[in-house]
Structure formats: structure tokens, C-alpha cells
Amino acid sequence: MKRDAFLLPRGIYLDGNSLGPLSYAARAAIERRMNQWQVYGVNAWEEWFTLAERLSPALAKLIGAHPDEVITTGGITSNLHALLATFYKPQGTRRHLLATSLDFPSDLYALQAWAERMDAELRLIPSRDGFTLDHDDIVESLTEEIALAWLPTVLYSSGQLLDVATITAWAKQRGIVIGWDAAHSIGALPHELHADEVDFAVWCSYKYLCAGPGAPGGLFIHRRHHHLKPGLPGWWGHEKKTQFAMRSAFTKAAGAPAYQISTPSILALAGLEGALAIFEEIGIDQVRARSLELTEYLIANIDEKLPECSVRTPRAAGERGGHVALEHPEADRLSQALRERDIVPDFRPPSVVRLAPVALYNTEDELDRTVEVLRQLLDAGDYRREQTTRLVT
Ligand SMILES: Cc1ncc(COP(=O)(O)O)c(C=O)c1O
Structure with a gap:
């Protein structure tokens, strides 16, 4: 929507609900x-x-x-x-x-x-x-x-x-x-x-x-x-x-x-x-309309491709804000593994990965890639090994 207005950090930035990027x-x-x-x-x-x-x-x-x-x-x-x-x-x-x-x-x-x-x-x-x-x-x-x-x-x-x-x-x-x-x-x-x-x-x-x-x-x-x-x-x-x-x-x-x-x-x-x-x-109504498109897209993608994760954000458009909460028992490690691959979500204890597809700068392609990487991590179980390394070093 206004991606060119931002100097986005490297990779895919999905943590704008914690710290919005520099414009x-x-x-x-x-x-x-x-x-x-x-x-x-x-x-x-x-x-x-x-x-x-x-x-x-x-x-x-x-x-x-x-x-x-x-x-x-x-x-x-x-x-x-x-x-x-x-x-x-x-x-x-x-x-x-x-x-x-x-x-x-x-x-x-x-x-x-x-x-x-x-x-x-x-x-x-x-x-x-x-x-x-x-x-x-x-x-x-x-x-x-x-x-x-x-x-x-x-x-x-x-x-x-x-x-x-x-x-x-x-x-x-x-x-x-x-x-x-x-x-x-x-x-x-x-x-x-x-x-x-x-x-x-x-x-x-x-x-x-x-x-x-x-x-x-x-x-x-x-x-x-x-x-x-x-x-x-x-x-x-x-x-x-x-x-x-x-x-x-x-x-x-x-x-x-x-x-x-x-x-x-x-x-x-x-x-x-x-x-x-x-x-x-841009106006806040347009921001909201695009935000709802992106969160709906992400939720559908998670439902389809990540059945071992639960979406804990309400599905009704009128009951959800700007981010999507994905629940998984290994949320902390998954969040860390995503960051190591330049995808930036955040983790909230005990079991939530928060993903914020922000209307102003995120795209559907970025959400596809994020879900794809999560799928790979879950399939390979890699995120567990990486956490062990991180704790030892
Ligand atoms: C919902 C909510 N309330 C309060 C705070 C604390 O904000 P502050 O550091 O501005 O006091 C935060 C910080 O992220 C927050 O997300």
C-alpha cells in the first residue's frame, strides 16, 4: 500500500505491532x-x-x-x-x-x-x-x-x-x-x-x-x-x-x-x-480494509498449511485487530528459528507467535513465504536443534 515509503529492515518484517519500521x-x-x-x-x-x-x-x-x-x-x-x-x-x-x-x-x-x-x-x-x-x-x-x-x-x-x-x-x-x-x-x-x-x-x-x-x-x-x-x-x-x-x-x-x-x-x-x-x-479506513484482507489471508493460509498450529485470534473481522496469534507448544523456538531466517515475528509466553501483516507495507507474498518456512521448520523439526545450539553457545 505504501511500502515504498518505508526503509524496511532486511527480510520479512512482521513485528510492526511491537515496533513499527522507519519511514x-x-x-x-x-x-x-x-x-x-x-x-x-x-x-x-x-x-x-x-x-x-x-x-x-x-x-x-x-x-x-x-x-x-x-x-x-x-x-x-x-x-x-x-x-x-x-x-x-x-x-x-x-x-x-x-x-x-x-x-x-x-x-x-x-x-x-x-x-x-x-x-x-x-x-x-x-x-x-x-x-x-x-x-x-x-x-x-x-x-x-x-x-x-x-x-x-x-x-x-x-x-x-x-x-x-x-x-x-x-x-x-x-x-x-x-x-x-x-x-x-x-x-x-x-x-x-x-x-x-x-x-x-x-x-x-x-x-x-x-x-x-x-x-x-x-x-x-x-x-x-x-x-x-x-x-x-x-x-x-x-x-x-x-x-x-x-x-x-x-x-x-x-x-x-x-x-x-x-x-x-x-x-x-x-x-x-x-x-x-x-x-x-491514506486514511485509516483504507488501512483497516487492507489490514483485514491481510489477516484473513494469513489465517486461511495457516488453517490450510499448518494444521498443528491453532489460530487464537477471533476469525470474525469485527473481532480482530491487526495481528494474528498462532499457538504452538514450541512457539518460542519457532519464533527464534524464523528470526534466524530473516522473518521477524515475536513471541508471547507461553505459546503464542504473533504475526502482524501491516497494511502499509506487508504483502501476500511475504505471508506465503512465512507460512512456507514455518511448514519446513515443522516438517524438519529443525527449530528444536537450533534452540539447543543457541542455548549452549
Ligand atoms: C497493550 C500495552 N499496554 C501497555 C504497554 C506499555 O507501554 P509503555 O511502555 O508505553 O508504558 C504496552 C507495550 O507494548 C502494550 O502493548
Whole structure:
């Protein structure tokens, strides 16, 4: 779709759901900001001061929001802490936090710490099969004892896409504040966070957005909450006009930008600045349509040629994100053997190889080759021997 826009690593790159590859646009934007640093030094801050805010219109389109509802800042975990500090207000018997048993561990570390701080529990929605969540279990867990629920839009291991609109509506009906981790959906599929009345959300930009390793993440705060005071204020969330008046009292910026805390990394923001131009050109609906084509193609190929592997990603288009989870007891070794052949997937314990055929740059030919190599590995049992060598050397 936009393969020529990227400087792809050698071989077949199927790990864009972990770290998106470098694009020419991101590299050019980083070089441009670096040159400004070289030529203008501190004076370049005049140009950089509102750079994060200037990225908001493009981001807002990806997440289904008004520009003032989003800001690029922080990381998923630090933003989650900041938003819990704002939104988590246990009262009486409505005091517990709810997340899922399949959440990314860092989110659970943050939530657990807040539950302990508030003398409350972190309750986890169970999974029946260890890979996916059932909507009945989610609805049952949204009880009147829950103050705040935190869910992933797409599960990081299996790639299951949850129904954000319906689950958010259930939470609202029960008076529960709800936030979403959109790490595995931003840049892969469209969102409607404003229309769905999501309270808040966070994401990173180093995966499908291809902004670069450790690039700043982002957050969404629905307009109806813009009157709130950020729970973890910092000078970068101060009203811009008077930020450098150096007053001791905090006057918050309007909207989501108030949730910035510290000075942003301009070089890291530049990576996102460049990468967003690609999404502006193509549009997220087209990205999603192509992504679904590729994941469907890959799933059919696995079903046909790799019967000893199970696809753990839901097959319904409306229930899957941008990657495919292939389960095999030797997933770690298979993943390693693929990497040794310049095919880059990743492994998630205990038994999942994740393959992300990304709309912007992957092709059907690459998926054919990947499945062919997996078939050869399984037939020859080679991957086992290679693992032994790797452990010994
Ligand atoms: C679903 C999910 N949540 C949270 C994180 C942690 O992100 P960060 O390092 O930006 O805090 C990741 C990282 O990959 C993730 O995939």
C-alpha cells in the first residue's frame, strides 16, 4: 500500500505491532528538527513549543475525537498513572478497579498500585480459554462495586478486538468510569472514542503508528471531563500563554494538553510528526480494509498449511485487530528459528507467535513465504536443534 515509503529492515518484517519500521517521512522530520537544534539552539523552542498540540488534528482523526480531546505525551503506563490520579475516586462501596486477566502486565502494575493506595481491590475479568474474553463475563464483572474499569481495545497477545461502543455503554449505564488502552488498535483500525462517550484512553505510537522506538504515547480525555484538574500536574500542562510567567500556581491548559507533565522530547515527537503524514495521506479506513484482507489471508493460509498450529485470534473481522496469534507448544523456538531466517515475528509466553501483516507495507507474498518456512521448520523439526545450539553457545 505504501511500502515504498518505508526503509524496511532486511527480510520479512512482521513485528510492526511491537515496533513499527522507519519511514522516509519520519527520518526526514527527525533530521529537520535536529538541524533546527544545531542552527538555532534554544531559540528553536519558539517553533517547538506547541509541536505536540500541532499533531493533535491528525491524531484526533485516528482515534475519533476532537483535536482538543487528544495530546501526544508520556507513555502508556505513565499516562495511565496520571489518568488514574484524575479519574479514580472511590466512594463508599463503589471503590474497586476492574481490568482483565489478559491485560499487558505494565497496566496491571499501575492498577494494582492504585488499588492498594485506595485500600481497594483490583478485580480481573476472567478468560475462559486463556486467549480471549467473553462479552458475558465482561458485562457480569461491571458491578456497582466497580469505580473504574480499564480494558484493552485489542488484546496484546491474541489480537481480539473488543466492542468499545457496547462495553462503554454498559459501563455508563452502571455509573462506572471507563478507560481504554488503545496500544494495539491505534493506526490499525478506526475508533470513535468521542461518539462512544469513552471517558479516557491512552496509546503508544511506536507500534502501528511507526513513530520510532520509545516515541511519546498519547491520551484522550472526553470533552465532558475538560473541567477536571489533572491529578498529576506539571508545567508542560500549564496554560501556554503564561507558562513562562513562572507563577507558583498551576493554571491548566484547555482540554487534553493539560495532562502533559514534562518537557517533551522534540526529536521523538518529530518521528510521529513524519509518520502521521502517511496516515493523513491514506486514511485509516483504507488501512483497516487492507489490514483485514491481510489477516484473513494469513489465517486461511495457516488453517490450510499448518494444521498443528491453532489460530487464537477471533476469525470474525469485527473481532480482530491487526495481528494474528498462532499457538504452538514450541512457539518460542519457532519464533527464534524464523528470526534466524530473516522473518521477524515475536513471541508471547507461553505459546503464542504473533504475526502482524501491516497494511502499509506487508504483502501476500511475504505471508506465503512465512507460512512456507514455518511448514519446513515443522516438517524438519529443525527449530528444536537450533534452540539447543543457541542455548549452549
Ligand atoms: C497493550 C500495552 N499496554 C501497555 C504497554 C506499555 O507501554 P509503555 O511502555 O508505553 O508504558 C504496552 C507495550 O507494548 C502494550 O502493548
